[in-house]
Amino acid sequence: MFLYNITMNLSAQDRVKQTEKITYICMFGNIALAVLKILTGIFGASAAMIADGVHSFSDLVTDIVLLVGVHLGSAPEDEEHPYGHGRFETFSSLIIALVLILAAFWLFYGGVKAVYASFKGALLPAPYYISLIMAVISIIAKEAMYRYTVRVGRRINSTALISNAWHHRSDAFSSLGVLVGVAGAMFLGPKWRLLDPLTAALVSLFIAAVGFKIFKMAVSEFLDASLPKSSLDTIKKVCLSVEGVQNPHEIKTRKVGYRAVIELHIDLPKETPFETVHTKMSEIEEKLKAEFGEGSIISIHPEPLP
Structure with missing residues (x-):
């Protein structure tokens, strides 16, 4: 679930700037970590650390995809895309x-x-202390990237940025697995050196679970899934807070990138003057944008009470 009232004072340009800032910071951090991990794995005799370094390089791919997606998604509406280009951001997720x-x-x-090779009798190499130290550094750095990125992502209501934050955390868990495996391989004897690759394999299952979660979220947006039920309750509450408005119904919601799309009907006394109807609709729209973000797309259809 995502909160939509956090983007109320942010323009599309502000979102792009904040996304670029955090993404570039993490890109340079990932480059440094990936190179250090691979070199450490080579000289520290840790295959798991090399794999972890390759995993860090995958973060670079997602950072690039994220930047492209946000740039394309922030383009204004046009004749062919009346709801904007937010789907590009969903596609990047x-x-x-x-x-x-x-x-x-x-x-x-x-x-x-x-x-499997270990069970067949192969003697896996014992990692060096440098691999242990690098695993600790990687955990701290990637967790810091996650916390920074997810905080910005929630503030600007960016699905893609939050998804990328989870990628950083998955790398932190990968490094945690390497830490456990390297420590076990170093201190428990030759027979336990398989802990290094075994732990990496187990951690990969967590990474896959996060990937499938993000995949499901992105697909839901592509299929125009409704906003959370709590959002429906908020919409009804906002409508009923405007004097004279009754029975908000036929409420339809979805999400296009960072923008909420809301369509609804309201009932008003049939003797209500046209100017008053327009004023009340504008008031509802302003209040909904205060809750779901200034970029929200809102359509209100008034109906007369019997």
Whole structure:
């Protein structure tokens, strides 16, 4: 569930600027982490750390996809797109989800393959302390990226940015798995070196679960799923707060990128002057935009009471 009242004072340009800022910061952070992880894995004899480094590179792909999606999605309405271009942002979330799922599959396959080799008698290499230290650094850095990104994403009501934040957290959990595996392989003896790839395989299942969650959310938006039930209650409450308005009904909602789309009917006394009807509709629209965001698309149809 997402809150829609957090974008009420943000323009499309503000959203793009904030998204670009956090995404560029994380892009440079991911580049540094990916390179350090791979080098650490090579020199620290940790296959799991190398895999974790490759996973960090997948974050770069999603960062680029996110920037493109937000830029395209912030384009104003035109004749062919009367509801704007917010679906581009939803589409970028879908790509992020697929990248997460593919990265999870890659980690799972590599981990299971190494575990199988160990059971067959292969002696896995023992990681060095540098891999342990790098895993701790990665966990701290990626969790910081997650918290920063998800905070901005919620403030500007960006599905794609929140999705990307979860990608950062999935990388943090991946590094946590590496930390456990490396520590076990280092301190429990040769027979337990399989903990490194085994833990990586288990963590990949969490990454896949996050990917499928984001995938489901993006697909729901593409299929015009309604806003949460709490939003319906809010719409009714707003309508009834305007004097004379009765029976808000036939309420239809959906989400286009960061924008809420709301269509509804209201009842008014049939003797109500046209100017008053227009004033009350405008009041409802202003209050709904205060709740769901200034960019919300609202359509109100008044009907006379018997």
